[in-house]
Amino acid sequence: MKTKHTSSQPIGIFDSGIGGLTVAHALVTHLPKENIIYFGDTAHLPYGDKSTAAIQAYAIKIVNMLLQQECKLILIACHSASAAAYELVKEYIGSKALVMNVIDPVIHLLKEKYITKHVGLIGTRQTVNSHIYKKKIDDLNLGIRLSSSATNLLASAIEEFGNHRVIDVLLETYLAQPNLQNIDALLLACTHYPIIKERISQHYQKQNDGHIELIDSSDIVAQAVKKQLHKNNLLNENGTSAKHFYVSDYTESFANNAKLFFGEDIKLEHYPLWD
Incomplete structure (x- = not known):
């Protein structure tokens, strides 16, 4: 019933x-x-x-x-x-x-706005190793290329320090990974990460001398x-x-x-x- x-x-x-x-x-x-x-x-x-x-x-x-x-x-x-x-x-x-x-609404957004784009993803080891985003994106068959990277210490650091400059050290290491370069957008696949969204944006501005679009799942x-x-x-x-x-x-x-x-x-x- x-x-x-x-x-x-x-x-x-x-x-x-x-x-x-x-x-x-x-x-x-x-x-x-x-x-x-x-x-x-x-x-x-x-x-x-x-x-x-x-x-x-x-x-x-x-x-x-x-x-x-x-x-x-x-x-x-x-x-x-x-x-x-x-x-x-x-x-x-x-x-x-x-x-x-919090995953399916993001997949819907990717389907609408990121056809044939190269999207980077950062998330916990559990999220990345589940390959759930890759499976769902592959099912779309829209030519979206996904590069995922586990940034496992970030969530714990945010819980401990909040939006503190100590986070920058982790970001410099994590975001320097080759598969996160030359991307059209970066998906923040952990609900902790919007807290440090500005720091992530600043990192890419310094590295690429430009702006990268961050996909924040919260509003979506x-x-x-x-x-x-x-x-x-x-x-x-x-x-x-x-x-x-x-x-x-x-x-x-x-x-x-x-x-x-x-x-x-x-x-x-x-x-x-x-x-």
């Missing part, structure tokens, strides 16, 4: 840490009346160096929590978890909620969520925009970044799923 949803029900979002806040912020911008429930699995961050089986186990437990909160749509706001667990989560949830990931995904809610008559246009943030392990960096993203004090609730 299909579950009946209402527009006033919240959107559930989860990620391993602060990266998903980039998506949550974009959602609040594009969908200002929607109620948001965010779960940061800070006890297990980053997901990028975890096994597929581990990520799937985390995802199912988090999804159960979000279903208890009666979310109408659950967004996997993490490329690693989207690659490893989306199909499983979708099957597990069935009709209890709409389910979206937010627009896709809006479209999906509209399609299902679930857009909340009269809501109060209540925001609830849960973490599996309290960290100072998450609290500080949440405040920075939303320009207000954010109350974090410790939700110990694994205690």
Whole structure:
């Protein structure tokens, strides 16, 4: 039996840490009346160096929590978890909620705007080794050339230091890799990376004496969520925009970044799923 949803029900979002806040912020911008429930699995961050089986186990437990909160749509706001667990989560949830990931909206954008282009990709080892972007791009058969590179320490460094100049040392090493040269655009295939978007852009300006287009999934995904809610008559246009943030392990960096993203004090609730 299909579950009946209402527009006033919240959107559930989860990620391993602060990266998903980039998506949550974009959602609040594009969908200002929607109620948001965010779960940061800070006890297990980053997901990028975890096994597929581990990520799937985390995802199912988090999804159960979000279903208890009666979310109408659950967004996997993490490329690693989207690659490893989306199909499983979708099957597990069935009709209890709409389910979206952060990969398919980006593939749709590439299909529209990057035919025959050379696109670089940086992401976690889990995302890159899954080859999910390559498979989906190859299926398009539009002559898009993809060059992927695992930049595994970046997510952890961003969690620890935020948008700090210490990140530049990692970028100089990672972005100097031969397969990331002479590209038309760079896909930021980790929701942490938009936090350091300006530093990535500056690196390419210095190296190439020019501008490179950065593909930031946050706004792309937010627009896709809006479209999906509209399609299902679930857009909340009269809501109060209540925001609830849960973490599996309290960290100072998450609290500080949440405040920075939303320009207000954010109350974090410790939700110990694994205690």
